Amino acid sequence: MRITFKLIASLIVSVALVAWFFAFFQVRQEKNKQYEDMERRSRLLAESLQESIEPILGKRPSKQLQRLVEKFGNRERLAGVAVYDAHESPLAITPSLSSLLPKPPAVVAKSVGHGTGLGEFRGINGIEMHLYALPLKKNEEAAGALVIVHDAAFIRIQLGHIWRRTFFRVLIQAILISLITLIMVRWSIKGPVGKMADWMKQLRAGEAVEFISLPKEDLLAPIVKEVGTFAQHLVRAKAAAEAEAKLRQAAESLWTPERLKEHIRGKFQGKPLFMISNREPYMHLHRGGKIECIVPAGGVVTALDPVMRSCGGTWIAHGSGDADWETADPQSRIRVPPEDPLYSLRRVALTKEEEDGYYYGFANEGIWPLCHIAHTRPEFRPEDWNYYQKVNQKFAQTVLEELEGIEEPCVLAQDYHFTLLPRLIKEKRPDAKIALFWHIPWPNPEAFGICPWQKELLYGMLGADLIGFHTQFYCNNFLETVDRTLECRTNWDRFSVTKEGRSTLVKAFPISVAFPDASLDLRPRNAPEEGRAGLLEDIGVKAKFLAVGVDRLDYTKGILERFKAIERFLEKHSQYQKQFVFVQLGAPTRTHIKRYNDFLAEVEAEADRVNWKFKTKEWRPIVFLKKHHSHREIQPYYQHADICLVTSLSDGMNLVAKEYVAAREDNGGVLILSRFAGASRELRDALIINPYDIDQVAEALRSALEMSPEERLSRMRRLRETVKENNIYRWAGNLITELTEVRLNQKPAAEVV
Ligand code: F6P
Numbered sequence: 001m002r003i004t005f006k007l008i009a010s011l012i013v014s015v016a017l018v019a020w021f022f023a024f025f026q027v028r029q030e031k032n033k034q035y036e037d038m039e040r041r042s043r044l045l046a047e048s049l050q051e052s053i054e055p056i057l058g059k060r061p062s063k064q065l066q067r068l069v070e071k072f073g074n075r076e077r078l079a080g081v082a083v084y085d086a087h088e089s090p091l092a093i094t095p096s097l098s099s100l101l102p103k104p105p106a107v108v109a110k111s112v113g114h115g116t117g118l119g120e121f122r123g124i125n126g127i128e129m130h131l132y133a134l135p136l137k138k139n140e141e142a143a144g145a146l147v148i149v150h151d152a153a154f155i156r157i158q159l160g161h162i163w164r165r166t167f168f169r170v171l172i173q174a175i176l177i178s179l180i181t182l183i184m185v186r187w188s189i190k191g192p193v194g195k196m197a198d199w200m201k202q203l204r205a206g207e208a209v210e211f212i213s214l215p216k217e218d219l220l221a222p223i224v225k226e227v228g229t230f231a232q233h234l235v236r237a238k239a240a241a242e243a244e245a246k247l248r249q250a251a252e253s254l255w256t257p258e259r260l261k262e263h264i265r266g267k268f269q270g271k272p273l274f275m276i277s278n279r280e281p282y283m284h285l286h287r288g289g290k291i292e293c294i295v296p297a298g299g300v301v302t303a304l305d306p307v308m309r310s311c312g313g314t315w316i317a318h319g320s321g322d323a324d325w326e327t328a329d330p331q332s333r334i335r336v337p338p339e340d341p342l343y344s345l346r347r348v349a350l351t352k353e354e355e356d357g358y359y360y361g362f363a364n365e366g367i368w369p370l371c372h373i374a375h376t377r378p379e380f381r382p383e384d385w386n387y388y389q390k391v392n393q394k395f396a397q398t399v400l401e402e403l404e405g406i407e408e409p410c411v412l413a414q415d416y417h418f419t420l421l422p423r424l425i426k427e428k429r430p431d432a433k434i435a436l437f438w439h440i441p442w443p444n445p446e447a448f449g450i451c452p453w454q455k456e457l458l459y460g461m462l463g464a465d466l467i468g469f470h471t472q473f474y475c476n477n478f479l480e481t482v483d484r485t486l487e488c489r490t491n492w493d494r495f496s497v498t499k500e501g502r503s504t505l506v507k508a509f510p511i512s513v514a515f516p517d518a519s520l521d522l523r524p525r526n527a528p529e530e531g532r533a534g535l536l537e538d539i540g541v542k543a544k545f546l547a548v549g550v551d552r553l554d555y556t557k558g559i560l561e562r563f564k565a566i567e568r569f570l571e572k573h574s575q576y577q578k579q580f581v582f583v584q585l586g587a588p589t590r591t592h593i594k595r596y597n598d599f600l601a602e603v604e605a606e607a608d609r610v611n612w613k614f615k616t617k618e619w620r621p622i623v624f625l626k627k628h629h630s631h632r633e634i635q636p637y638y639q640h641a642d643i644c645l646v647t648s649l650s651d652g653m654n655l656v657a658k659e660y661v662a663a664r665e666d667n668g669g670v671l672i673l674s675r676f677a678g679a680s681r682e683l684r685d686a687l688i689i690n691p692y693d694i695d696q697v698a699e700a701l702r703s704a705l706e707m708s709p710e711e712r713l714s715r716m717r718r719l720r721e722t723v724k725e726n727n728i729y730r731w732a733g734n735l736i737t738e739l740t741e742v743r744l745n746q747k748p749a750a751e752v753v
Helices: 002-056 063-072 106-114 153-205 218-250 257-268 299-311 352-371 382-403 421-428 454-461 472-485 532-539 559-572 594-614 631-640 655-663 694-706 709-725 728-740
Strands: 078-085 090-093 118-124 127-138 141-151 273-276 283-287 290-294 314-318 333-336 343-348 410-414 433-437 466-469 489-491 496-499 502-508 545-552 580-587 622-626 643-646 670-674 687-689
Touching: 002 063, 002 078, 002 118, 002 127, 002 141, 002 153, 063 078, 063 090, 106 118, 106 127, 106 141, 127 153, 153 218, 257 299, 257 728, 273 299, 273 382, 299 343, 299 655, 299 728, 314 382, 343 382, 352 382, 382 421, 410 421, 410 728, 421 433, 421 454, 433 728, 454 472, 466 472, 466 728, 472 489, 472 502, 532 545, 532 631, 545 559, 545 631, 545 655, 545 694, 559 580, 559 594, 559 694, 580 594, 580 631, 594 622, 631 655, 643 655, 643 694, 655 670, 655 709, 670 694, 670 709, 687 694
Parallel strands: 273 314, 273 410, 314 343, 410 433, 433 466, 466 502, 545 580, 545 643, 580 622, 643 670, 670 687
Antiparallel strands: 078 090, 078 141, 118 127, 127 141, 283 290, 333 343, 489 496, 496 502
């Protein structure tokens, strides 16, 4: 109220000032114009009178001259005319003027002296008059002067009118403009701000509020952004506090981001965490003339970004986006997540040759098929191996730079891209506590044994103090592989390997997802466009049942087998034709590798083949959406699909299975899960299938659709309990506890033989 009053008062004052100045200049301009006009008229009159006077001008007053002067003196606004001789004695003067000009005015002498006509304004008896004097000649000699006197009082009166008219006109205009401005301000600022305040009030009061569409006005954009982030934090903090309170009541021990943060604070005592992976969590790309930031698809990012958000620190990864270097600082660092920075991302640049040899070549055409039993033959090329070593050294160098000045730093390296990194770091920083987490399966020793550099890989890995796998089965395979390949002591009771006086602990840590997913708390739920009908309409099909698959387009994911199973299902249970649709969200991946490129074409061809067989005008059984989908874009599919199909031929864990479960707040939906995915060891309430058994998968589809609602609910409830209990925060908490409790052998590994 006070602000509005101040605003109105200052508007009135400034508007009045503007009007005053405007009127002042207008009047000044008009006054000059009127004065010039009067001067001009006087001059013209004087000149025409001069022509009549000079021929009859004598040395004394004459009747003829007096008559002439009186005749002229009758004109409008003319106060009178006077004629003086060379000695300024009056020769003739209009009667009205003789009382006003008892003496010749000074302008007469001035004009005679200058030999030209001169005018002046002066007050006579309190009236403003204009006097114009013009010298007179007789026989080419100065013979006197004539004076024309005008009443100029009317000018002031006119100026007064102009002043008032202009002032009020401008005042009214300015008041109108101000009023409109006030209404606009009220409409475009007060309204949205009020709406925002109401929304925040509801939020504070704990009422169930949706993430309303906040105002989009440019003026409010920075506030809106901050308010949005602030509200997200508030909702998260509230949810965490509620969860904690519930836990305290139930004496449970669920891991939350806050609990992890506290846990890490206690364990690290203020030291940062160093995460290393090949894939970066935030990638900047040029798209349509703009720079966009995307979160790449894949398990590592899905699992570890929530951990880094909770504990902070530095994540070191390959900067593979084409706009990555424009967005990072000169030290190749950038704070992320972009909308709410919580940790640092340090990007490592690789040359094209390095990326080809290390990433596409050795890691993804060598180790990847070696560890995934999916019948793609691994390729081991010496030149790729050279680049793989070189890039591991490059990353090790970057990590060592980051570790400088930090005592006993904790380093968490990820995956098969960095088998050599643990030892490279340990050799230089024996005080570093290093963990390597392996995100893919570990095969049996015979399968692994075909790698020409198996010894080097294992030796590099054993530079870590802790090696984590998703399942106990992979730990067993690893220990057996080490046992058969290297000269070392394997301890099957403790699950550790001792080599050159240093021990490495091998342990299972089943990775998971953020549950509940705080980043999605403010999403509008059940908004019409996100309902199933809306989803299907968007992709141009009509169906009663929806199943979904979400994968990187990788040959290990069993996508072709999945399509065949759908074909079989529709053949065997034709009542589901036109009723059932399967949406495959597929993110292209590693497309520079021929096998992946071929696979993409195979998936497209297989989808076409099955669709051709069954499709009608308004329906087709498979919708293949080939693009990178953001977490938010995927959520509605998870939330509305009757079935999620995970049919990996071989998979370390598969986080899609867990994401689907985490998204089903309604306890609905059925998960069909491959027994060859690590997740099948935990998610026992899924329908577990062998993806190679096409009939079995087809039958699982039918059972999922025909399952009683009670069974579906109780299965999903149990699955959710499992994922909630074993969420990503527990994974990180356990891994970090284990790592910080490692007893270090301070001797550099290289010195101990
Ligand atoms: O899960 C194994 C993995 O290689 C992860 O390291 C990565 O997040 C995911 O697959 C995606 O692979 P890429 O980073 O090669 O696209």
